[in-house]
Amino acid sequence: MTGRIHSIQSLGTVDGPGIRFVAFLQGCNLRCGCCHNPDTWDCGGGTEITAEELAKKAVRYREYFGEDGGVTLSGGEPLLQAAFAREFFERCHAEGLNTCLDTSGSVWNPDVESLLDVTDRVLLDIKYTDDALYREHAGCPMDRPMEFLAYLNEKKIPVTLRQVIIPTLNDHADNVRALKAIADAHPCVDKTELLPFRKICQVKYDKMNLPFAFGHLPEPSRETMQELEKILRSPENA
Numbered sequence: 001m002t003g004r005i006h007s008i009q010s011l012g013t014v015d016g017p018g019i020r021f022v023a024f025l026q027g028c029n030l031r032c033g034c035c036h037n038p039d040t041w042d043c044g045g046g047t048e049i050t051a052e053e054l055a056k057k058a059v060r061y062r063e064y065f066g067e068d069g070g071v072t073l074s075g076g077e078p079l080l081q082a083a084f085a086r087e088f089f090e091r092c093h094a095e096g097l098n099t100c101l102d103t104s105g106s107v108w109n110p111d112v113e114s115l116l117d118v119t120d121r122v123l124l125d126i127k128y129t130d131d132a133l134y135r136e137h138a139g140c141p142m143d144r145p146m147e148f149l150a151y152l153n154e155k156k157i158p159v160t161l162r163q164v165i166i167p168t169l170n171d172h173a174d175n176v177r178a179l180k181a182i183a184d185a186h187p188c189v190d191k192t193e194l195l196p197f198r199k200i201c202q203v204k205y206d207k208m209n210l211p212f213a214f215g216h217l218p219e220p221s222r223e224t225m226q227e228l229e230k231i232l233r234s235p236e237n238a
């Protein structure tokens with residue numbers, strides 16, 4: 001089976017545990033205002049590759065993965081190519097490689113369900129803790145990632161929750177408390193990460209002649225990130 005990929009990072013360290021082979025799949029159903037990768041949006045772009053070829057590439061790096069590492073599918077939105085992703089993960093499992101899926105959790109169909117059968121960890125991007133913000137700045141209702149998370153919990157698939165902290169939208173204590181409450185209500189979540197909004201991607205938007213929706217917003221300060229981290233880790237908010 002063939003899929004469309006945007007790019008490959010042979011040895012990544014930020015998309016899942018340990019050192020990982022990361023493939024960024026082409027195509028996304030959302031349009032997040034903070035998106036770093038507008039060049040992955042177009043479902044018809046990227047390069048075609050078979051799941052077999054992609055797995056062969058990943059296997060070449062296996063000696064670097066150690067105990068914790070493995071492969072990650074990111075994007076774009078990998079759930080849009082769930083059947084391709086499933087075959088890739090199956091082939092990786094056959095080689096004994098750990099599989100990780102980096103997703104917004106906003107797509108659901110039988111292929112997605114089948115993909116999750118061969119997924120060892122999900123990195124789930126919870127963009128906001130408010131439905132109106134979700135609809136306005138990501139392009140989907142909050143129910144979708146929440147239903148996705150409920151399914152992961154039911155299947156006991158380990159989850160890392162991630163959220164990009166964006167000044168004026170979600171850089172406040174109540175949002176982080178709500179995120180923590182979501183994590184606490186789902187025992188499958190064993191890690192929560194807050195990531196600072198960054199504007200380095202402005203150049204990509206300029207090159208593509210596209211407006212960067214959040215180009216006018218500042219990046220969060222280190223102090224804000226530290227304060228929010230403190231709230232997230234505080235047992236008082238348990």
Ligand code: SF4
Nearest residue numbers: 028030031032035076
């Ligand atoms: S889901 Fe990811 S790739 Fe898609 S628009 Fe949002 S941030 Fe960008």
